[in-house]
Amino acid sequence: MIRPLHRWVGLAAALFVCVTALSGGVLALYPAAEAIGTMAAPPTDVGSFAALVQDTVPGLEQIRRAPSGQITAFAYDGGVASKWIVDPETGVPTSPVTQSPTKIWITDLHRAFLAGDAGRIATAVVSLAMLVLSVSGFMLAARRIGGWRRLFAPLKGSLPQRLHLEVARFAGIGLLLSSLTGLWLFAATFGLLPGGAALPALPPVSGSGSASPAALSALKDIPLSHLRELSFPRIDNLRDVYTIKTVDGMGYVDQGTGAMLSWSARTPLQQLSDFIKMLHTGKGAAVLGLILGLCAACVPILAMTGLLQQSGRFSPSSFNKRRTSPKDADTVILVGSEGGTTWTFAQTLSKALAQAGGKPVVAAMSDFTPERYDHVARYLILAATSGDGDAPSSADGFLDRLASMQHPPTAPFAVLGFGDSTFPRYCAYADSVAAEARKAGWRELMPAAHVDRQSRQDFTSWGEALAEKLGVALSLDSKNTEARAVTLPLLSRRDYGEEVQAPTAILRFALPRIPLCSRLMGHGFARFQAGDLIGIIPEGDTVPRYYSLASGRRDGFIEICVRKQAGGLCSGQLMELRPGGTVKAFLRRNPGFYPVDDRSPLILIGAGTGIGPLAGFVRANTARRPMHLYFGARSQTSDLLYGEDFGRWQAEGRLSSLVTAFSRSAEHAYVQDLLRRDADVIRQLIGTGARIMICGGRGMAAGVAAAMEDILSPLSLSPITLKAEGRYVEDVY
Numbered sequence: 217m218i219r220p221l222h223r224w225v226g227l228a229a230a231l232f233v234c235v236t237a238l239s240g241g242v243l244a245l246y247p248a249a250e251a252i253g254t255m256a257a258p259p260t261d262v263g264s265f266a267a268l269v270q271d272t273v274p275g276l277e278q279i280r281r282a283p284s285g286q287i288t289a290f291a292y293d294g295g296v297a298s299k300w301i302v303d304p305e306t307g308v309p310t311s312p313v314t315q316s317p318t319k320i321w322i323t324d325l326h327r328a329f330l331a332g333d334a335g336r337i338a339t340a341v342v343s344l345a346m347l348v349l350s351v352s353g354f355m356l357a358a359r360r361i362g363g364w365r366r367l368f369a370p371l372k373g374s375l376p377q378r379l380h381l382e383v384a385r386f387a388g389i390g391l392l393l394s395s396l397t398g399l400w401l402f403a404a405t406f407g408l409l410p411g412g413a414a415l416p417a418l419p420p421v422s423g424s425g426s427a428s429p430a431a432l433s434a435l436k437d438i439p440l441s442h443l444r445e446l447s448f449p450r451i452d453n454l455r456d457v458y459t460i461k462t463v464d465g466m467g468y469v470d471q472g473t474g475a476m477l478s479w480s481a482r483t484p485l486q487q488l489s490d491f492i493k494m495l496h497t498g499k500g501a502a503v504l505g506l507i508l509g510l511c512a513a514c515v516p517i518l519a520m521t522g523l524l525q526q527s528g529r530f531s532p533s534s535f536n537k538r539r540t541s542p543k544d545a546d547t548v549i550l551v552g553s554e555g556g557t558t559w560t561f562a563q564t565l566s567k568a569l570a571q572a573g574g575k576p577v578v579a580a581m582s583d584f585t586p587e588r589y590d591h592v593a594r595y596l597i598l599a600a601t602s603g604d605g606d607a608p609s610s611a612d613g614f615l616d617r618l619a620s621m622q623h624p625p626t627a628p629f630a631v632l633g634f635g636d637s638t639f640p641r642y643c644a645y646a647d648s649v650a651a652e653a654r655k656a657g658w659r660e661l662m663p664a665a666h667v668d669r670q671s672r673q674d675f676t677s678w679g680e681a682l683a684e685k686l687g688v689a690l691s692l693d694s695k696n697t698e699a700r701a702v703t704l705p706l707l708s709r710r711d712y713g714e715e716v717q718a719p720t721a722i723l724r725f726a727l728p729r730i731p732l733c734s735r736l737m738g739h740g741f742a743r744f745q746a747g748d749l750i751g752i753i754p755e756g757d758t759v760p761r762y763y764s765l766a767s768g769r770r771d772g773f774i775e776i777c778v779r780k781q782a783g784g785l786c787s788g789q790l791m792e793l794r795p796g797g798t799v800k801a802f803l804r805r806n807p808g809f810y811p812v813d814d815r816s817p818l819i820l821i822g823a824g825t826g827i828g829p830l831a832g833f834v835r836a837n838t839a840r841r842p843m844h845l846y847f848g849a850r851s852q853t854s855d856l857l858y859g860e861d862f863g864r865w866q867a868e869g870r871l872s873s874l875v876t877a878f879s880r881s882a883e884h885a886y887v888q889d890l891l892r893r894d895a896d897v898i899r900q901l902i903g904t905g906a907r908i909m910i911c912g913g914r915g916m917a918a919g920v921a922a923a924m925e926d927i928l929s930p931l932s933l934s935p936i937t938l939k940a941e942g943r944y945v946e947d948v949y
């Protein structure tokens with residue numbers, strides 16, 4: 217409910233919200249400029265100051281003091297009206313007041329879209345839209361990041377997603393404030409608020425002559441800094457009075473006796489209105505105005521990144537580009553996703569099914585409407601788990617629908633759960649979907665399966681089982697990998713591990729020639745970094761195998777670590793490759809395993825070929841960020857990958873410390889053993905904000921997680937809490 221509200225209000229009002237916010241942002245600059253050009257009010261009183269101005273401005277009728285402190289004098293002399301900015305120190309006019317046509321135009325645009333009262337109402341609607349967007353945006357952000365207390369935790373996701381959230385977290389409060397105060401001002405303009413205090417009654421005046429304002433006690437009692445407006449009595453009328461408005465109220469002063477004839481204090485509602493006006497306009501609070509202006513300037517960024525997310529790959533409609541109508545669809549892929557990655561798996565599945573001659577449609581689980589599909593033969597449910605075993609946002613209400621279903625659909629279902637096995641409730645939501653569907657009497661096409669930490673292998677295996685069930689050829693890596701693949705010649709190789717029965721190699725390939733347009737767009741190998749993945753298509757197969765990159769574009773080569781797997785087609789071919797030989801490969805970005813770009817220390821933990829991306833991070837660490845590496849191998853003399861480089865990297869300051877664990881040595885140690893040994897150091901590093909990055913086999917990652925659980929518990933932390941903050945990331949296989 218909240219997400220569609222945010223989406224549709226955002227799409228409908230984006231342009232108008234941008235116009236209102238940007239014009240408001242520009243207007244916020246004026247009070248700041250006015251405040252800079254205005255001296256602070258001297259500690260004088262209204263009477264003395266009025267006398268000074270009266271001496272220098274002939275025909276003086278009124279003095280006004282703006283919240284910024286700027287003082288304007290209004291005069292009518294010799295049949296000519298004039299307005300002057302007055303020096304608050306001396307009372308001398310410094311320059312005539314000129315109205316900037318630009319400011320008038322922007323003000324009218326901001327308040328009424330240049331369209332009078334109808335425009336004012338439209339602006340109120342836009343303010344309301346901005347209020348809805350701010351509130352729903354915060355609710356969505358809290359849900360996505362894992363609760364209100366984590367609202368400012370580090371973010372994950374695609375660039376538009378992260379940018380949208382990052383900017384919203386900064387600007388959201390300001391936009392919320394601006395929209396609320398804007399609505400209040402609209403209500404005040406249209407008289408929708410309860411009435412203010414009545415004007416003070418004018419009692420009889422003395423008519424006893426006219427004294428200088430400097431001699432009038434009521435004016436002498438009011439500090440200049442409280443003044444808003446002082447109107448002078450007409451010269452030829454001894455029964456006329458001074459009318460004074462201050463921040464506290466309004467009254468009349470006898471021009472002869474100087475007595476305050478009557479006074480009406482501002483009501484609390486009026487004072488609240490003054491305060492709200494100050495908040496909205498920044499008049500009298502220039503710095504706040506500038507901050508709100510800056511927040512307003514962020515609105516176009518929010519609109520763009522929001523639109524990008526809608527038009528991008530996370531929208532079901534973008535998967536159904538070939539416009540299979542629901543009536544024709546033979547496969548319905550239902551997606552339950554929080555962070556968006558499950559949509560990309562759905563996209564791959566949808567493309568593969570379409571290539572195999574099927575007619576798939578993709579929809580959010582929350583949009584589950586079986587009655588729309590006349591020819592559906594199967595439902596494939598791809599469901600992530602969020603929170604603590606909870607439903608992801610795009611699956612809102614799905615379990616309730618299942619529970620209230622009178623008759624299950626005749627076409628069978630299959631569930632594929634996406635989760636993270638280090639969470640206690642691994643794939644819990646997908647499992648409850650499968651259980652609930654079975655309970656409702658829905659026939660199951662094939663047993664539910666899990667994809668752990670977005671593992672391509674898990675996904676591909678499930679795809680193979682599905683293909684067998686459907687009797688079709690299905691390549692779940694059909695993102696046109698053949699078409700995207702380029703030929704990479706091997707430059708050099710370093711071999712390890714022969715003596716410990718673990719043949720392993722560091723392979724270094726030349727960069728391919730990259731077409732200009734790819735270079736400009738940053739596609740493929742035009743832009744990559746250590747931690748990204750390279751898909752290698754082995755000879756005689758179409759399914760690529762993925763390896764983590766140990767180098768970035770700046771290194772000028774493509775490097776991977778490969779270990780020969782028993783019976784492995786791709787690893788076998790790579791281990792046979794000699795310099796000059798080539799492979800077909802393409803790039804897949806892996807932003808979930810990038811070191812966050814800040815100065816926080818990194819604890820890098822890897823074993824075997826998992827050292828690849830970690831070595832890449834160290835090599836790229838020209839900024840000398842603290843990096844501490846824990847590396848597990850079998851033997852110091854046989855399979856210590858990058859053993860020749862570590863010393864140099866330490867000498868250059870790229871690597872702060874290195875701890876190696878050898879399982880086939882006398883000490884028989886694994887990385888997790890040495891982490892436990894160094895528990896104090898680890899805790900101290902975590903205390904200074906360190907992040908942990910782990911790469912290697914699943915068994916090693918599980919052992920490290922168990923050790924970390926124990927190491928972190930005295931800090932009331934755990935791998936899960938750090939994971940939720942984006943400070944514990946894994947790339948496992």
Ligand SMILES: Cc1cc2nc3c(=O)[nH]c(=O)nc-3n(C[C@H](O)[C@H](O)[C@H](O)COP(=O)(O)O)c2cc1C
Nearest residue numbers: 553554555556557558600601603605635636642643
């Ligand atoms: C805040 C948060 C909470 C999570 N909770 C669980 C959980 O309880 N059980 C689980 O198996 N996976 C959990 N995960 C992992 C996600 O389900 C997994 O990364 C999934 O691939 C995300 O898919 P999505 O990007 O489509 O939402 C959680 C992830 C995050 C960020």
